[in-house]
Amino acid sequence: MDWPRAIKGFKTYLKLERSLAANSIEAYSRDLEKLYQYAETLTGKPSPTKFTLTDLRNFINWVNELGMIPSTQSRILSGIKAFYKYLLMEDLIAADPSELLETPKIQRKLPDTLSIHDIDKMIAAIDLSKPEGARNKAILEVMYGCGLRVSEVTELRLSNIHPEIEFIKVTGKGSKERLIPIGGEALKALKIWTEQVRVHIDIKKGEEDLVFLNRRGSRLSRVYIFLLVKQLAELTGLRKTISPHTFRHSFATHLVEGGADLRAVQEMLGHESITTTEIYTHLDREYLKSTIIDFHPRN
Structure with a gap:
């Protein structure tokens, strides 16, 4: 079997058998293309069925020499x-x-966390006199209030918002659905956007159920939300590296610092493994110290 046929079959398997999202399938495909490129440089240009452990180890070394960081190498290895x-x-x-094949050791780097004061400042910096102001405020409130990924925000559906029970349903990685509680501020911002502004937009066919739309009635792009967050950070003078994911991280950190159970946070974030959730819950020393003092029986 040659590389193009093998990669095509693998993509079909990921879609039909493992029900992976399009973004995940695309990432796997790109990584396999790198292995294919490497095979083309070898004597005999071995097919995927002829690759050996030594070939794969040499490929990882080749990737390392290209300057790719350990986390990228690890992702490529997972795809292989x-x-x-x-x-x-x-x-x-x-x-x-x-x-x-050994996985390269990854140093876990924690992203910056926003304080509640930082988040309040960024939301306050939104110009609510403009039509998109109500929408942008709702976006930030939902990202922080529910800990959503940026792709989950752009794909949020009106039919999945249940204000009567204060829950929303989102579709995360691997097309897995989960229910997340939604608080008063986020619900209030969503109501203003959907009932006072969104109703006046001429919505394109097929986009009627999407919550967040641009002025042309089409879905918002992920890039727009990245630019929005960056712009608001600059307006408020925040000197941290901030992205939409910072709000998700802040959501998890603030919950745990407030005493939330790690398993509950894991469920809301949609993590399969509790160890992934632990990355999002780095706690300052004072919080750890106070936890031991308050809850350890010897104290």
């Missing part, structure tokens, strides 16, 4: 392992050459 599991499952190979 999934690819060879697929080939094994399809009986295209007798043994998985990636089984003993």
Whole structure:
């Protein structure tokens, strides 16, 4: 089997068998294209079924020499392992050459966290005299109030907002749905946007159920929300590296610092593993100290 056919079959498998989101499938494909490019540089240009453990180790070294950071290498490696599991499952190979491939050690770098005061300042900096002001305020309130990913914000549906029970339903990574409580400020901002501003927009066909739209009645792009957050950070003089994900991180951090159970935070963030949630819940030393003092039986 040649590389293009193998990659095409793998993409179909990810879509139909594993029900991965389009973004995830695209990421896997790009990483396999790198392996394909590397194979083309080798003597004999081995097909995917002819690759050995040594070939794969040499490929990882090649990626490292290109200057890719450990987290990127780790993601590429994850895609390779999934690819060879697929080939094994399809009986295209007798043994998985990636089984003993080592994952590079990743230093966990925690993103900046916004204080509640920082978030209030950014929301206050939104010009509510403009039609998009109500929408932008609702976006920030929902991102912080529910800990959503930027893609979950752009895909949020009117039919999935349930103000009567104060919950929203979102579709996260791997097309997995989850219910998240939504607080008063976020609900209030959503109501103003949907009932006072959005109703006056001429909405394009097929976009009627999307919550956040641009002035032309089309869905908002992820890039727009990145630019919005960056602009508001500059307006308020914040010197941190801020992105939409900073609001998600702040959501989790503030919950845990307030005493929320880590499992509950994991559920709201949509993490499969509790260890992923722990990355989002770095706690300052004073909070850890006070937790031990307050709850340890010897104190």
